[in-house]
Amino acid sequence: MSESNITFSEAEALHFHAKGRPGKIEIVASKPMATQRDLSLAYSPGVAVPVRAIAANPACAYDYTAKGNLVAVISNGTAILGLGNLGALASKPVMEGKAVLFKRFADVDSIDLELATEDVDAFVNAVALLEPSFGGINLEDIAAPSCFIIEQALRERMNIPVFHDDQHGTAIITAAGIINACLLTGRALKDVKVVVNGAGAAAIACTELIKAMGVRHDHVIMCDRQGVIYQGREGGMDQWKSAHAIATDARTLKEALAGADIFLGLSAAGALKPDMVTDMAAQPIIFAMANPDPEILPTEAKAARPDAIVATGRSDYPNQVNNVLGFPFIFRGALDVRATTINDEMKIAAAHAIAELARQQVPEEVAAAYGGKAQSFGPDYIIPAPFDPRLMEMVPTAVAQAAMDSGVAQKGIEDMAAYRMALRARMNPTTSVLTLAYEAARANPRRVIFAEGEEEVVLRAAVAFREGGYGIPVLVGRDDVHDRLRAMGVADPESYEVHNSRNSPLVPRMIDHLYARLQRRGYLAREVERMVKQDRNTFAAALLALGEGDALISGVTRPYAQTYSQLRRVIDAAGAVTPFGMHVLVGQSHTVFMADTTVTERPTATQLADIAEHAAAVARRMGHEPRVAFLSYSNFGNPEGKWLDNVRDAVTLLDQRQTDFEYEGEMSPDVALNPAMADKYPFIRLSGPANILVMPGLQSANLSAKLLRELGGDSVIGPILVGMDQPVQIAPMSATASDLVTLAVLSAGGIAR
Numbered sequence: 001m002s003e004s005n006i007t008f009s010e011a012e013a014l015h016f017h018a019k020g021r022p023g024k025i026e027i028v029a030s031k032p033m034a035t036q037r038d039l040s041l042a043y044s045p046g047v048a049v050p051v052r053a054i055a056a057n058p059a060c061a062y063d064y065t066a067k068g069n070l071v072a073v074i075s076n077g078t079a080i081l082g083l084g085n086l087g088a089l090a091s092k093p094v095m096e097g098k099a100v101l102f103k104r105f106a107d108v109d110s111i112d113l114e115l116a117t118e119d120v121d122a123f124v125n126a127v128a129l130l131e132p133s134f135g136g137i138n139l140e141d142i143a144a145p146s147c148f149i150i151e152q153a154l155r156e157r158m159n160i161p162v163f164h165d166d167q168h169g170t171a172i173i174t175a176a177g178i179i180n181a182c183l184l185t186g187r188a189l190k191d192v193k194v195v196v197n198g199a200g201a202a203a204i205a206c207t208e209l210i211k212a213m214g215v216r217h218d219h220v221i222m223c224d225r226q227g228v229i230y231q232g233r234e235g236g237m238d239q240w241k242s243a244h245a246i247a248t249d250a251r252t253l254k255e256a257l258a259g260a261d262i263f264l265g266l267s268a269a270g271a272l273k274p275d276m277v278t279d280m281a282a283q284p285i286i287f288a289m290a291n292p293d294p295e296i297l298p299t300e301a302k303a304a305r306p307d308a309i310v311a312t313g314r315s316d317y318p319n320q321v322n323n324v325l326g327f328p329f330i331f332r333g334a335l336d337v338r339a340t341t342i343n344d345e346m347k348i349a350a351a352h353a354i355a356e357l358a359r360q361q362v363p364e365e366v367a368a369a370y371g372g373k374a375q376s377f378g379p380d381y382i383i384p385a386p387f388d389p390r391l392m393e394m395v396p397t398a399v400a401q402a403a404m405d406s407g408v409a410q411k412g413i414e415d416m417a418a419y420r421m422a423l424r425a426r427m428n429p430t431t432s433v434l435t436l437a438y439e440a441a442r443a444n445p446r447r448v449i450f451a452e453g454e455e456e457v458v459l460r461a462a463v464a465f466r467e468g469g470y471g472i473p474v475l476v477g478r479d480d481v482h483d484r485l486r487a488m489g490v491a492d493p494e495s496y497e498v499h500n501s502r503n504s505p506l507v508p509r510m511i512d513h514l515y516a517r518l519q520r521r522g523y524l525a526r527e528v529e530r531m532v533k534q535d536r537n538t539f540a541a542a543l544l545a546l547g548e549g550d551a552l553i554s555g556v557t558r559p560y561a562q563t564y565s566q567l568r569r570v571i572d573a574a575g576a577v578t579p580f581g582m583h584v585l586v587g588q589s590h591t592v593f594m595a596d597t598t599v600t601e602r603p604t605a606t607q608l609a610d611i612a613e614h615a616a617a618v619a620r621r622m623g624h625e626p627r628v629a630f631l632s633y634s635n636f637g638n639p640e641g642k643w644l645d646n647v648r649d650a651v652t653l654l655d656q657r658q659t660d661f662e663y664e665g666e667m668s669p670d671v672a673l674n675p676a677m678a679d680k681y682p683f684i685r686l687s688g689p690a691n692i693l694v695m696p697g698l699q700s701a702n703l704s705a706k707l708l709r710e711l712g713g714d715s716v717i718g719p720i721l722v723g724m725d726q727p728v729q730i731a732p733m734s735a736t737a738s739d740l741v742t743l744a745v746l747s748a749g750g751i752a753r
């Protein structure tokens with residue numbers, strides 16, 4: 001099964017949704033619920049206080065409840081994606097998906113609600129009654145023409161934003177692309193002649209928005225299955241089509257397109273033929289947006305008209321019209337000013353902000369979102385990529401400003417620069433860096449050796465790694481690996497590369513390579529032969545050493561220290577630094593790096609200083625300005641202890657080195673992480689809470705990391721092995737398939753090294 005260039009099996013899609021907690025969404029308390037006192041405050045009797053406050057002043061609901069950051073994604077399932085009317089219950093996976101996209105892209109909390117009715121009045125009444133609960137309503141996948149009636153009625157009845165994303169999300173991104181295509185071809189919106197093919201939810205909304213932006217009513221010809229919608233046509237009409245009917249002699253799409261500047265397709269696959277494109281004006285603008293197959297393929301359009309600018313809904317061609325560029329950020333801006341609606345001014349501001357972003361230079365750290373190629377504004381880049389983290393700053397600010405200017409904001413933002421900073425801080429940079437690392441891997445797929453190819457979790461990771469387009473898995477295992485893949489439902493198991501140490505023709509070269517390294521460490525040739533043939537980590541590392549892969553992942557079948565020492569026989573440390581392990585703890589708004597959590601039992605002062613320097617470099621690559629705390633149970637010598645010298649000496653050593661990051665110590669974790677505690681030591685040289693914790697010894701480090709992994713609310717990446725001469729990563733024995741894929745991507749991409 002495929003959605004553009006990403007492939008997956010039906011079994012995988014079901015497994016993704018079923019694994020762990022079924023579905024994609026859960027609710028997490030944002031306040032402590034630990035003590036009787038917490039409960040008394042959260043619920044009765046404490047909760048009575050905000051109840052009375054809200055009753056006296058309804059605006060207080062934004063201060064005392066989640067309303068102000070909560071959007072309902074509501075559907076009746078009558079037009080689920082391009083799948084048709086499959087009912088409310090079947091639409092739930094899509095609506096849950098939309099809810100999590102709100103969270104992922106713009107930190108908007110969202111919940112899906114599926115209403116089992118096709119009756120317009122019943123639907124409207126049910127949604128209108130929900131106004132107290134939410135800051136906004138995203139209507140989704142509701143069939144035309146009911147969607148128009150429902151949205152209109154709800155916009156009139158409700159005093160919070162109601163936004164049918166299939167209409168307006170599409171329209172906003174389309175409008176952004178049109179603005180840029182017109183700029184590139186020297187056209188003004190007031191002059192362009194447009195043909196819209198399709199007269200459904202998306203087409204009507206796109207047409208209304210471009211008209212609101214200045215395209216003339218009599219310059220737009222709309223077509224449906226019966227051809228041109230002209231004034232006086234009687235068959236197949238409704239009030240929404242009639243509103244766009246014009247006086248024209250054209251009766252077919254081909255006639256309408258003669259001399260037209262822009263084609264907007266929101267209809268069906270293949271509806272636009274090459275000979276129709278030939279008749280369009282010079283440098284025609286062709287948006288063929290039917291999903292999953294466009295009205296015309298970009299290759300066909302360009303063959304007919306090499307001067308055309310072409311956009312589609314697909315990610316495997318340039319200029320993708322994708323709603324996720326819009327809805328999360330539009331609601332973010334609307335919620336932040338407590339807008340009562342999302343009006344045309346806000347939609348147009350969003351379109352201009354998205355268009356403007358495509359015209360800006362792509363910074364190097366964002367280039368991965370564009371497939372690793374530095375993009376510059378031009379015919380193949382008129383719309384930004386969905387993973388561009390700059391969207392989170394550009395779009396909400398524009399939408400919020402437009403809401404204020406047009407008088408629908410209930411709360412102003414005085415300092416837009418500060419708001420922009422707050423938006424940036426809202427997203428943990430680690431999330432963006434991971435996303436970009438995945439995109440970079442897709443742009444530059446590498447060969448990753450999975451040393452434990454007989455483990456199901458490893459095979460799942462290898463399949464996900466390959467199917468995600470991140471690279472080519474090279475599996476180490478016995479001959480039945482292909483059978484195992486087949487049993488997992490993989491359609492073409494034989495296409496996976498498997499190396500078996502029992503019969504690999506590479507074994508003699510591996511033995512030579514390894515014996516040359518180990519003979520002066522006392523190893524006998526037959527010992528080396530036995531290791532290569534019998535120890536999968538030695539064999540896998542030798543594959544890496546011989547250039548059969550670009551990176552190596554192992555760890556799920558043996559304790560960490562054993563895997564590490566097996567790999568170290570073959571792979572050196574990089575330079576003089578002792579390799580070390582680093583856990584990365586990722587929360588919604590913070591990331592903390594902790595090291596050395598895996599290798600050296602009692603690091604020397606020099607090793608601690610080295611760890612700080614290398615950990616700082618990895619943190620920078622992951623988007624964080626490093627602030628290192630050297631941890632201890634003691635704060636600056638209080639209490640005194642006999643094991644503190646290494647830690648204190650490490651700080652002194654860094655004082656003597658040329659470093660470009662903040663560090664401080666020795667200090668306890670609460671002083672490192674809690675600003676109120678840090679205030680008790682006003683001389684501390686950190687400008688904020690530490691984000692790199694250099695641990696005094698392996699006991700405390702490894703225990704802390706494992707405790708946090710098992711008990712903590714954060715997600716944990718790693719441990720990442722830093723300081724090896726080649727990209728090698730050792731996963732924990734508890735690793736999931738997605739943990740392994742993340743390590744593979746970070747390792748092959750050079751972020752973890």
Ligand SMILES: NC(=O)C1=CN([C@@H]2O[C@H](COP(=O)(O)OP(=O)(O)OC[C@H]3O[C@@H](n4cnc5c(N)ncnc54)[C@H](OP(=O)(O)O)[C@@H]3O)[C@@H](O)[C@H]2O)C=CC1
Pocket residue numbers: 081082143144166170197198199200201202203223224225226236265266267268269271289290291292312313321322323
């Ligand atoms: N890329 C993107 O971001 C988006 C793409 N889309 C795509 O746009 C298309 C329409 O979606 P939506 O508006 O929700 O659907 P609707 O069902 O509301 O409307 C479909 C419209 O297309 C018309 N149509 C269908 N086939 C043809 C044809 N061969 N020639 C001319 N007109 C035709 C229909 O005509 P009639 O009225 O005569 O039945 C109808 O007016 C879909 O393919 C969808 O995937 C939609 C949203 C976003």
Ligand SMILES: CC(=O)C(=O)O
Pocket residue numbers: 080081082141165166291323
């Ligand atoms: C993308 C989307 O919202 C749809 O196809 O319905």
Ligand SMILES: [Mg+2]
Pocket residue numbers: 081140141165166
């Ligand atoms: Mg939809």
